Amino acid sequence: MHMWPTSTNRRAVAAISVAGLVAVGLAACGSSAPTASSQVPLSAKQTVVFATQGLGSEGTATMSAVKAFEKLHPNITVQILSLSPTSDVAFEQLTQRFTAGSSTPDVITSDVIWPAQFAQSGWLANLVKFHPDTSAYFTGQMATGQYKGGVYAIPWFINAEGLYYRTDLIKTPPTTAAALFGDAVAAMKTDHALKEGLAFEGDKYEGAVTAFQSMGGQLTPSALTNINTPANDGVLTMMYDAIHKYHIAPTAVSTWEESQVQNAWLSGQTPFALNWPYIFALSDAKGCQPGCSAVFGKTGWVPFPNPTGAPQASLGGDDLAVNARSTHQAAAWAFIQYLSSASAQIARAVAAGDPPSVKSAYGSQLYAAAPYFQQEQAVFNAATPRPVSPVYTQISSQLQAMITSVLSGSSTPSAALSSTGPTITQLLQTVSSGG
Amino acid sequence: MTAREEPAVPAGPASLAPPEGAATAAAIGGPRRQGSYSLAARDRRFGYGLVAPAVIVLLAITAFPLVYNVWISFHNAWYLFPTTFSNFAGVKNYKELFTGGQFLPSLYRTLGFTVVSVAVELVIGLALALALNRKFRGRGIVRAAILIPWAVPTVVSGLLWKSMFDPQNGFVNYILTQLHLPLAHSTWLSQTWTSWAAILIADAWRNTPFMALLLLAGLQVIPRDVYEAAKIDGAGAIRTFRQITLPMLKPALAVALIFRTLSSFLIFDVIYAMTGGGPGNSTQVLAYLNWSSMFVQGGNYGLGAAISVALMVMSLVIAAIYVTSFRTEQVV
Numbered sequence: 046m047h048m049w050p051t052s053t054n055r056r057a058v059a060a061i062s063v064a065g066l067v068a069v070g071l072a073a074c075g076s077s078a079p080t081a082s083s084q085v086p087l088s089a090k091q092t093v094v095f096a097t098q099g100l101g102s103e104g105t106a107t108m109s110a111v112k113a114f115e116k117l118h119p120n121i122t123v124q125i126l127s128l129s130p131t132s133d134v135a136f137e138q139l140t141q142r143f144t145a146g147s148s149t150p151d152v153i154t155s156d157v158i159w160p161a162q163f164a165q166s167g168w169l170a171n172l173v174k175f176h177p178d179t180s181a182y183f184t185g186q187m188a189t190g191q192y193k194g195g196v197y198a199i200p201w202f203i204n205a206e207g208l209y210y211r212t213d214l215i216k217t218p219p220t221t222a223a224a225l226f227g228d229a230v231a232a233m234k235t236d237h238a239l240k241e242g243l244a245f246e247g248d249k250y251e252g253a254v255t256a257f258q259s260m261g262g263q264l265t266p267s268a269l270t271n272i273n274t275p276a277n278d279g280v281l282t283m284m285y286d287a288i289h290k291y292h293i294a295p296t297a298v299s300t301w302e303e304s305q306v307q308n309a310w311l312s313g314q315t316p317f318a319l320n321w322p323y324i325f326a327l328s329d330a331k332g333c334q335p336g337c338s339a340v341f342g343k344t345g346w347v348p349f350p351n352p353t354g355a356p357q358a359s360l361g362g363d364d365l366a367v368n369a370r371s372t373h374q375a376a377a378w379a380f381i382q383y384l385s386s387a388s389a390q391i392a393r394a395v396a397a398g399d400p401p402s403v404k405s406a407y408g409s410q411l412y413a414a415a416p417y418f419q420q421e422q423a424v425f426n427a428a429t430p431r432p433v434s435p436v437y438t439q440i441s442s443q444l445q446a447m448i449t450s451v452l453s454g455s456s457t458p459s460a461a462l463s464s465t466g467p468t469i470t471q472l473l474q475t476v477s478s479g480g
Numbered sequence: 481m482t483a484r485e486e487p488a489v490p491a492g493p494a495s496l497a498p499p500e501g502a503a504t505a506a507a508i509g510g511p512r513r514q515g516s517y518s519l520a521a522r523d524r525r526f527g528y529g530l531v532a533p534a535v536i537v538l539l540a541i542t543a544f545p546l547v548y549n550v551w552i553s554f555h556n557a558w559y560l561f562p563t564t565f566s567n568f569a570g571v572k573n574y575k576e577l578f579t580g581g582q583f584l585p586s587l588y589r590t591l592g593f594t595v596v597s598v599a600v601e602l603v604i605g606l607a608l609a610l611a612l613n614r615k616f617r618g619r620g621i622v623r624a625a626i627l628i629p630w631a632v633p634t635v636v637s638g639l640l641w642k643s644m645f646d647p648q649n650g651f652v653n654y655i656l657t658q659l660h661l662p663l664a665h666s667t668w669l670s671q672t673w674t675s676w677a678a679i680l681i682a683d684a685w686r687n688t689p690f691m692a693l694l695l696l697a698g699l700q701v702i703p704r705d706v707y708e709a710a711k712i713d714g715a716g717a718i719r720t721f722r723q724i725t726l727p728m729l730k731p732a733l734a735v736a737l738i739f740r741t742l743s744s745f746l747i748f749d750v751i752y753a754m755t756g757g758g759p760g761n762s763t764q765v766l767a768y769l770n771w772s773s774m775f776v777q778g779g780n781y782g783l784g785a786a787i788s789v790a791l792m793v794m795s796l797v798i799a800a801i802y803v804t805s806f807r808t809e810q811v812v
């Protein structure tokens with residue numbers, strides 16, 4: 046019996062283990078992406094990988110849409126790749142796959158602020174070759190998928206931020222910022238169940254930027270070249286005053302995200318709350334949980350009154366896009382067409398509360414199943430996109446710091462604007478000069 | 481079992497035994513049969529063969545990324561600009577550290593936090609270690625219990641403390657209100673200095689037990705008889721602590737300080753979970769800036785790599801300062 050292998054065997058063992066490692070290494074390097082010429086035709090049997098977020102009813106709605114699509118196209122199997130429900134983490138997961146040059150996922154769900162950045166990086170397929178009908182969707186959201194003359198993303202469902210108000214406490218929704226503040230102060234005086242007058246998200250994350258924009262902050266591409274304007278100063282001052290002057294918003298809003306605003310609203314402790322349409326499904330839907338009894342049947346929703354101009358509801362929502370390295374682009378496009386069709390969107394709106402991005406979906410069929418969508422349209426018509434820019438995430442990071450520094454009182458609106466302005470200008474110049 | 485004890489191993493060709501292998505074998509084991517020299521050499525070679533996969537893996541996952549990171553830091557690696565991607569950029573990324581306006585403030589914050597948090601954790605940790613080194617009933621349970629905060633994942637403890645500092649539903653303000661103490665109405669994470677206080681508390685809560693544990697191990701190796709001799713000589717508690725405990729604890733102190741200083745310097749998770757660097761950028765530290773410039777703010781890998789290199793160099797400098805200062809004092 047040999048405890049040790051013979052010398053020949055020893056060398057063989059060592060050689061095999063090294064060779065094994067090298068093989069693994071080579072295999073890892075060998076998975077380079079196929080070229081565009083190796084496209085799989087639509088009729089071939091194939092699997093399309095769909096990267097998407099969505100838990101609970103959204104996830105279920107996605108699954109039933111996938112099943113319906115597979116029935117229409119028996120040769121195509123759709124495989125779901127789950128992304129994190131946290132937007133920033135999902136963004137990281139996608140960029141890591143893209144930077145690695147992966148040919149999957151074939152179809153991605155993209156937040157409306159990502160397509161410009163992904164397209165600039167060369168990661169998204171230009172969908173112009175499939176002749177998409179860009180006029181079918183809400184204009185603001187369609188713009189989020191268009192970059193440098195190309196179409197890189199198709200709207201899936203729209204989201205816009207508006208002002209919820211308690212119809213039992215506020216008889217007519219305010220149309221000016223001054224009226225809103227007055228109503229909030231008066232409501233807090235008369236109804237002692239109210240802990241605050243206005244709830245909004247002010248934590249240092251994307252929500253602070255959408256709140257700023259929904260209240261009237263100017264973030265159009267031309268406005269970004271000089272953000273230090275009286276209009277932006279006015280909005281920041283209004284946010285500051287709500288907390289520190291009129292005391293209608295708690296100081297804690299500077300740590301609040303959507304969920305805290307949602308809790309404040311559903312528990313009936315605020316007459317006004319700035320939030321997204323999903324609140325309707327929670328507070329006014331047929332299946333209202335016991336937790337929302339304080340607001341059931343008392344929910345109204347309007348665009349937030351802009352102190353210096355027309356109301357603008359910050360546009361959110363999700364787009365659908367195709368990986369530039371995907372070899373299943375025809376099937377991917379068929380899948381996107383199905384998901385963005387009016388019938389599929391109505392089914393999703395009813396099942397999961399996601400508002401359709403395609404305008405033709407708004408009609409009797411939708412209103413019969415979910416009447417509150419009628420109120421939502423007014424807010425969607427005011428929907429204003431955030432800047433479509435490849436450096437948006439950096440601009441947003443600057444804006445988040447600017448807004449939270451004002452909310453915490455550590456800098457004045459004008460000081461915050463004048464220190465943030467040059468950084469944003471520099472970022473925009475970096476892009477236009479090509480790095 | 482060594483090869484020497486295994487007579488059944490056949491001798492290989494003589495050419496397999498290199499001269500230095502033979503010399504080593506002779507130096508270690510004295511004169512041997514001719515066959516043992518080549519056997520020892522072959523064993524060694526076989527040993528290299530066996531560790532080679534591990535060494536290659538280690539090189540692949542530590543040395544290569546390190547070198548590659550340095551390489552990236554001297555190149556354009558911003559994926560927004562595919563046409564200039566991996567072009568040589570010289571020291572452009574390093575220049576941007578100083579002109580970008582975020583790096584230096586973050587550095588000062590990081591250094592300030594490191595000094596304060598390590599000092600606080602050292603004082604409390606040492607006190608805990610001294611207490612735990614005494615004999616008392618239930619000492620074993622207390623020693624185990626003190627480690628619980630350290631066993632909680634950092635992000636979890638960060639989120640835990642974030643909810644405890646919540647001004648409306650948090651435990652901290654509740655206690656302060658009940659005890660009629662000041663700051664009961666603070667919105668902790670909305671102000672710069674209270675945010676730092678909250679971060680410091682969360683960090684110290686989790687890491688002080690680690691400090692205490694390391695120091696306790698150091699205390700336990702100090703021989704009893706030294707203390708007994710000091711007692712006979714009439715030394716008081718303070719003098720005993722200063723002249724016996726502290727000097728003899730020095731090796732353990734050095735280890736604890738190096739560990740804690742470096743991990744404080746590289747703090748990320750607590751801040752990520754509690755403030756996200758806010759309000760404004762007032763709690764943004766270097767590791768957070770590093771992560772956000774790479775992965776959040778549009779994937780500027782070149783700039784992120786430059787920050788990583790700067791962090792690495794500074795960490796090495798900190799470690800070197802500790803090592804040399806503790807070494808020279810020991811000689812004296």
